[in-house]
Amino acid sequence: MRVGFVVGQFPMLSETFVIGQMAGLLRRGFKVDVVCNGISDYNFADRQQEPLATLLARTRDWWGAAARFRPTIGRLPPKVYDKASTALDMSSVARLNECDVIVAHFGHNGARAARLKKWKRLVPPIVTIFHGYDVGVPLKERGLSRYGDLFEHGALNLTVNDYFRQVLVGAGAPEAKVAVHHMGIDLKKIPYEWKSWRGATLQLISVCRLAEKKGVEYALRALGRLRVDAPEVDWRYTIIGDGPLRPQLEALASELGIASQVSFLGSLPHEEVKQWLKRSHAFVLPSVTAANGDVEGIPVALMEAMAAGLTVVSSTHSGIPELIEDQRTGFLATEKDVETLASRLRFIAERPDECERIAGEARRKVEAEFDQQALDDDFARILGRFARAG
Numbered sequence: 001m002r003v004g005f006v007v008g009q010f011p012m013l014s015e016t017f018v019i020g021q022m023a024g025l026l027r028r029g030f031k032v033d034v035v036c037n038g039i040s041d042y043n044f045a046d047r048q049q050e051p052l053a054t055l056l057a058r059t060r061d062w063w064g065a066a067a068r069f070r071p072t073i074g075r076l077p078p079k080v081y082d083k084a085s086t087a088l089d090m091s092s093v094a095r096l097n098e099c100d101v102i103v104a105h106f107g108h109n110g111a112r113a114a115r116l117k118k119w120k121r122l123v124p125p126i127v128t129i130f131h132g133y134d135v136g137v138p139l140k141e142r143g144l145s146r147y148g149d150l151f152e153h154g155a156l157n158l159t160v161n162d163y164f165r166q167v168l169v170g171a172g173a174p175e176a177k178v179a180v181h182h183m184g185i186d187l188k189k190i191p192y193e194w195k196s197w198r199g200a201t202l203q204l205i206s207v208c209r210l211a212e213k214k215g216v217e218y219a220l221r222a223l224g225r226l227r228v229d230a231p232e233v234d235w236r237y238t239i240i241g242d243g244p245l246r247p248q249l250e251a252l253a254s255e256l257g258i259a260s261q262v263s264f265l266g267s268l269p270h271e272e273v274k275q276w277l278k279r280s281h282a283f284v285l286p287s288v289t290a291a292n293g294d295v296e297g298i299p300v301a302l303m304e305a306m307a308a309g310l311t312v313v314s315s316t317h318s319g320i321p322e323l324i325e326d327q328r329t330g331f332l333a334t335e336k337d338v339e340t341l342a343s344r345l346r347f348i349a350e351r352p353d354e355c356e357r358i359a360g361e362a363r364r365k366v367e368a369e370f371d372q373q374a375l376d377d378d379f380a381r382i383l384g385r386f387a388r389a390g
Contacts, residue, residue, distance in 0.1 A: 002031040003383060004099035004124065006109045010036035010059060011052060014209070017183050017300060018105050023051040024376030025383075033099055034059040035092050037109075038067065060095055063088040086115060093121050101155075101383050102126045107134035107147055110157070114150040125155035125386045129181070132297040132318065135164050140293025144171035151177070155386050160297035161319025181379065183300060184372035190307040192363045196352045197281045202235040204345075205280040205310075207273055207301055210243030213294050215286035215315060215335070217245070217252060222286070222341035224256030226349075229342065233349045237262045238280065240273055277304075282311040282348055282355075287320065288335045298323050303370050306330065306362035311355045313344055323370070329362040 003025055011019055022032050034055055047056055061067040066088055073084050093116060096102060102124050104110035110128025117126060128150060138144055144167070150157070151173040158181040159165045168178050197203070204223075208214040216239060223237060239249070239262065246264060253259045268276070277283075283305035287296045298319040305312050306323075312330035314320050315337075324330035331348065333340035348355055 001029075001101075001384065002033065002099045004033045004035060004096045004102045006096075006102060006104040006113050007034065007036050008106065008109065009038045009040045010034055011040055011055075015105070019051065019055065020186075020372065021376065021379065022055055024372065025380060026051055026054065028376070028380050030380070030383075032058060033095065035062055035096060036060075037062055038070065060092060062092050064091045066091070089116060090121060097123045099124050101386050103383070104128040106131055107138075107144075107150065107157075110154055111147055111150045114153045117153040118149050126150070126153070127156045127158060127383065127386060128154055130157060130159045130164050130168065131183075132160070132164075132295050135159075135167055136289065136293040136295035136318075138293075139167065139171075144168070147171070147173070156382070158382075161322050163319050163322075164297070181382070182298065182370055182375060184370040184375040185300060185303045185307060185366070186372045187307055187367060188373075190304060192307065192309045193278070194309045194356055194359055195281060196356065197349075198352045200234075202233070202282065202349045203280040204235055204237040204282050204284050205240070205276060206238075206284050207240045207277070208285060208299075209241050210239070210245045210249060212245065212290040213287055213296060215288045215317075216249055218286045218288065218336055218338055218341060219284045219313075220249060220252050220256060220258070220262065221338045222345055223261070224258055225338055225342035226345050227256075227258055227261075230346050230349070233346065235261060235345075235349060237284070238265060238276060239263065240265050240268055240276060242267045277308055277310065280310060281352075282313060282345075284313045284345075286313065286315045286333060286335075286341055287317045288315065289317065296320065298370075302330075303366050306359075307366045309359050309363065311348055311359055312362065313341065313348070323365070324362075325365075327358070329358060329365045331358075 007018055025032055039061060102113055104113050107130050113126050116122035138146055157168055157173055157178045160183050162180050165178050165180050169175050206216055250264055253262045285302055289295050295318045302312055302314060302323060314324055314332055315335050316332050317335055324332055326332040331344040
């Protein structure tokens with residue numbers, strides 16, 4: 001069975017879950033083709049190693065040889081650009097029609113494929129996976145009307161959480177065509193290891209892009225509050241990742257008087273990140289809805305931290321409550337609620353024994369619902385059903 005993936009730039013460091021899903025299908029005997037919006041030259045992985053070697057050998061730019069004109073075409077007026085880009089998309093139709101089913105990651109890529117389906121140029125059924133940005137931003141701008149063709153001509157819309165499923169159905173997607181399919185993690189690569197901080201410094205960590213929706217500002221403000229309310233609590237906070245807000249966040253840490261307890265390490269290689277996680281006790285990610293509407297799906301970083309035995313602190317944002325139950329598998333506060341975040345962090349600092357129980361429950365939650373192997377099996381069954389229907 002041949003699956004055609006329609007994605008943005010490929011490969012992308014921030015979208016390793018896409019490569020993971022493709023690799024899962026390859027291991028199950030599927031053939032995979034990739035049609036992308038530009039082949040990335042970002043060298044974050046060895047392209048001669050599997051699965052990238054096989055995937056890149058089967059990757060084609062939407063526009064083929066005309067891809068070199070993408071910057072010029074991108075400067076055209078919107079209506080002219082739409083016509084030109086759709087005409088160029090036709091150059092990949094023959095390749096996609098060799099597939100049994102199309103999988104589009106992100107709603108805008110599904111809509112792109114659905115436009116060709118509407119014009120009866122694309123034959124295979126389209127399965128689209130919605131992740132977050134593709135729901136929150138258009139919803140904030142002018143609703144989800146841009147997905148009208150996709151809702152009509154797509155075979156199935158998969159959302160990474162139930163919150164997105166409800167949003168799509170509310171926007172007019174037929175309920176029978178919308179289902180939840182979580183992203184997951186490879187639990188075989190993440191051993192569970194509980195580490196108590198009784199009598200030691202509580203090591204807090206965040207690993208994320210320093211962008212608005214990650215909510216690092218509110219983690220810093222909560223720690224500033226904790227320093228005032230409980231100066232006897234001994235903690236350190238390590239932030240791994242880079243992004244547009246780093247200068248403002250560093251300035252905020254100084255303003256709050258906690259700069260000596262906060263380290264900004266920037267982006268690090270994956271192996272170094274793993275070592276920092278092993279040295280840490282609690283993972284902090286109090287996500288918020290960004291001003292442009294951007295939202296999380298269910299952050300993979302939270303799943304990985306829970307699997308590894310860290311106590312997690314996050315927010316009642318988007319699909320996160322589907323992963324974390326407050327005071328059972330982790331700790332939650334409403335978005336931007338600095339006071340509650342501070343109280344949750346103080347609870348963690350003062351009660352490591354209770355957090356051990358919570359960490360154990362967290363690992364069991366991830367094993368039950370976010371195991372990549374089981375999710376890949378489910379995904380293969382879904383595609384098999386739609387390919388036969390097609």
